[in-house]
Amino acid sequence: MRHFSRMAWLGLLLASSLAMAQTPYADDATYVGLGGKDGIRKIVDTFIPLVLADPRIKDTFADFDMVQVGARLQEQFCEFAGGPCKYTGKYRDKTMDGVGTVRDMATVHQDMQITNAMFNALTEDLQIAMEQNQVPSRVANKLIAKLAPMQRVIVTK
Amino acid sequence: MKHIIPALIALLACGGAAAQARPDMGKFLATGGVSQVEGAGGGGITPWALISGYGTRDSWGANAHYTRLATQDYKLDSYGMAVGIADRLELSLANQEFKGSLAPLNLLNIKQDILGVKVKVAGDAVHEQDSWMPQVALGILYKRNKGVGGLGALGVSNVKQLGAKDDHGYDYYVAATKILFEQSLLLNGTLRATRANQMGLLGFGGDQGDSMRLMPEVSMAYLVNRKLALGAEYRRKPHNLGVDNEKACYDAFVAWFPSKNFSLTAAYAELGDITIFNPKQQHGLYLSAQAGL
Numbered sequence: 001m002r003h004f005s006r007m008a009w010l011g012l013l014l015a016s017s018l019a020m021a022q023t024p025y026a027d028d029a030t031y032v033g034l035g036g037k038d039g040i041r042k043i044v045d046t047f048i049p050l051v052l053a054d055p056r057i058k059d060t061f062a063d064f065d066m067v068q069v070g071a072r073l074q075e076q077f078c079e080f081a082g083g084p085c086k087y088t089g090k091y092r093d094k095t096m097d098g099v100g101t102v103r104d105m106a107t108v109h110q111d112m113q114i115t116n117a118m119f120n121a122l123t124e125d126l127q128i129a130m131e132q133n134q135v136p137s138r139v140a141n142k143l144i145a146k147l148a149p150m151q152r153v154i155v156t157k
Numbered sequence: 158m159k160h161i162i163p164a165l166i167a168l169l170a171c172g173g174a175a176a177q178a179r180p181d182m183g184k185f186l187a188t189g190g191v192s193q194v195e196g197a198g199g200g201g202i203t204p205w206a207l208i209s210g211y212g213t214r215d216s217w218g219a220n221a222h223y224t225r226l227a228t229q230d231y232k233l234d235s236y237g238m239a240v241g242i243a244d245r246l247e248l249s250l251a252n253q254e255f256k257g258s259l260a261p262l263n264l265l266n267i268k269q270d271i272l273g274v275k276v277k278v279a280g281d282a283v284h285e286q287d288s289w290m291p292q293v294a295l296g297i298l299y300k301r302n303k304g305v306g307g308l309g310a311l312g313v314s315n316v317k318q319l320g321a322k323d324d325h326g327y328d329y330y331v332a333a334t335k336i337l338f339e340q341s342l343l344l345n346g347t348l349r350a351t352r353a354n355q356m357g358l359l360g361f362g363g364d365q366g367d368s369m370r371l372m373p374e375v376s377m378a379y380l381v382n383r384k385l386a387l388g389a390e391y392r393r394k395p396h397n398l399g400v401d402n403e404k405a406c407y408d409a410f411v412a413w414f415p416s417k418n419f420s421l422t423a424a425y426a427e428l429g430d431i432t433i434f435n436p437k438q439q440h441g442l443y444l445s446a447q448a449g450l
Contacts, residue, residue, distance in 0.1 A: 022287065116213040116244075117183025124185065127383055137382040138341045144286075145338035151284040157215070 022149065024080045025142070031083035033139030034130075037074075040081070044073050047129035056121040060112060080146035106153050113157045123147065180450050181216035186383055187414045188283050188336070189241065191422045192222035192447050195298055195356060196237040196251025197273045199332075201410050201424045201443055202392045203374040205345045206294035206334035208277055209249065210241035210449055211417045217242045220449025222251075226426060228441035230259040233358075237271075247296075249273035255358045257307070259435065264307030267316070267358050272299045275332075282334045282343075291335035291344075298328040300357035320398050321360020322367050326352050329369075336380075343386065345376040354398050355431060363397035370395040378412075386412045402436075404429030408443060420447045 025031075034040050048070050052058050061069070068091065078085035090102050123144065130140040190207045193199035198209030210218025217240065224235040237251030250272055257265030275296035282292035302316050302324040316324050330349040337344065350369045352361040362368075372395060378388030391407045410424035424443035430436050 115181075115183070115215055117181040117215065120183055120185055120213070131383070137380070141338040141341045141380065146286070148284045148338065149287040151281075 022080075022146070024146070025082035028082040028084075030139060030142040031078060031081035034077065034081055034135055034143065035133070037078060037083065037085075039133065039135070040074050040077050040083070043077070043126075043129050043133050043135065044070050046132050047073070047126050050125040050129055051122060054121060054125055057118050057125075060114070060118065077143060081143055105150070109154045110156055114155050115157045116151065116155050119151050119155050179216075180210070180212050180218045182211040182218065182417050182450070183213035183216060184211045184218075184244070185283055186417060187380070187386060187412070187420075189218065189220075189449075191412055191420055191445060192220065192224065192237070192239060192249075192251075194224060194226070194233070194235055194251075194253075194443075195271050195273065195300075195328075196222075196235070196239060196249040197275060197296060197298065198239060198241070198247055198249070199347075200345065200376040200378070200388065200390050201408050201422060201426070201445065202406060203345065203347050203376050203390050204273075204275065204296055204298075204330055204332055205347070205376065206277065206280075206292040206332040207282060208241040208244050208247045208275065208294070209239040210247075212241050212244060214244045218449060220447050222445060222447040224443070224445035226441060226443045228426075228428060228439035229437060230257060230262070230435060231431060231439060232256045232258065239273075245277050247273070247275040247294075249275075253356070253358065255355075262307070262432075262435070266306035268303040268306075269357050270301045270303065271357070273297065280333075280335075282336050286338055289335070291333040293331065293333050296330045296332065298330075299325070300328070300353060300361075301325040302357055302360055316354075316358075316360030319359060320363045320400055321354060322362030323352075324360055326357060326361030328353060341380040343376070343378040343380065343388070345374075347374040347376075348372070349374060351395060352397065353395070354401055354403060355394070359398055359401055361397075363401075364399045366395065366397045378410075384414045386414075388412070400434070401432050402430055410443070418449060421445070422447075 075085050076087040079087045089104050091108050189210045190198040190205050194202055197204035198207050199205035212218035219240045221238045226233040233255050235251050235253045239249035241247050253269045255267040275294050277294045280290045280292040328349055328351040330347050332347040334345040349372045354360050372393040374392040376390040378386040380386050389409045393405045394403050396403045406428045408424040408426040412422040414420045422445040426443045427440045
C-alpha cells in the first residue's frame, strides 16, 4: 500500500510536470514587454555575440550555423512569450553529414555533452542581453521561466 | 569541535575531488542563497533548501561569511564557512558570539559553535519552472554552547545555571524552496524540530519545557533584478526558559549580489525581548557579507 501510494504520488508529479511543460503564455504581455518581434530580434542580435565571446560555452557553438540558430531562437522566444510565431524546432544540420539532415531540439543536443554550468551560462548571457536591451527584469524572468525547464532535455552530461 | 574540524576538512577534500578539482561557479547568481545566522545556506534567519555556493552537480563551491546583528542592548557576531558539494550536500561551520552592552549585562558574553549538514533530497528550485515541486532538503545543526562570560559576580558560567537543561543540542529541519521566475519570487518554508533557547545561546530545554518542538519558518523574496532581492522572513521559536520570554523573530532584508564571489545582506530584524530582566523589545540592523569561490 505504501509502495502504491508512493508510485501514485510520483505518477501525479510526473503527470503534472508533463501537463505544464513548455506551454507558451496565453496572453501576449511578455511578448509586448520584450518589444515584440523587433525587440526579440534585437535581444537575439545582442545575445549571440555574447555567447560566442563567452569562454564557458563558445566552443560548443563552433560548428553551428549561427544565423539559423538566431532565427530559431527568435521564433522560440516569440512563441513562448505569447507572440504570433511558431517555433519550427527544426535544425538543418550541415556539419554532421553535410547533406542537411533535419534534427529537433533533443537530437541536436544529445551528443553535445552540455553540463548544467553551460546551460546556466547560456541563460545568464540571455539575461544580460535582455538587460542591455532595457527589458524590465520581471518581463525577462517570465521568458526565463519558459526556457529553464529545457535543462531536462539539453543537459545530457 | 577540535576533532570535528580536521575531519570536516578531510571530508570536504575528498568530496571536492570526487566532483571536480576546481569550482565551476555554474549556478545562477543568487541561487546559493546567503549565509543565515547559524551558518547554513538560506536567508538571514532561516535555512533554505538551496545548497550554499555556486557549484553545480558536477562541481563544488565554498564561501565564508561574517554577520553582525546589533540591537539596542545586545550584539551578535557570527562568522563561519560553508561548502556545497555537487549541489547536493552542504557542510557549514559557524561561531556565534553574543554580547550585552547595557548594565548589568554589559559584560555578558556567550559563545556557541554550530556545525551544519544539509542534504538536498528532491526537486530543483531553479530549473523546474513548469512544476510546483519545490527543492526539498533535510538538515541538522549541532550546536555547542561554550559557556557564559561576564556573569562571574552571580556565579554563572554555564547556560544550565540559567535554567537550561543542556549546553548542547541538535536542530533538525526540512526546508522547501522554490524560485518562481514567472512571478520573480523566491518562496521558502522550513519546519524545524528544536529545543534551543535563542538559537542555543541560552542553552537547550528549560524549566518551561524540554521536549523537541516543531517550529515553522517562512521566507519570501522579490527578485528585483539579477543582482538584487528584497524579502522578509518569520521564524517561530520555542519558549523553554522562565528567565527568557522568548518570541518569534522576523526581519525584512535586501540582498545584493554584485558577483558570484561576493554578496551583502542588510536587514532590519525584530527579536523580541531576550530576558525578563530587560523587557525592552530588541530590534536592530543585521549586516552580513559573504565571499566565496
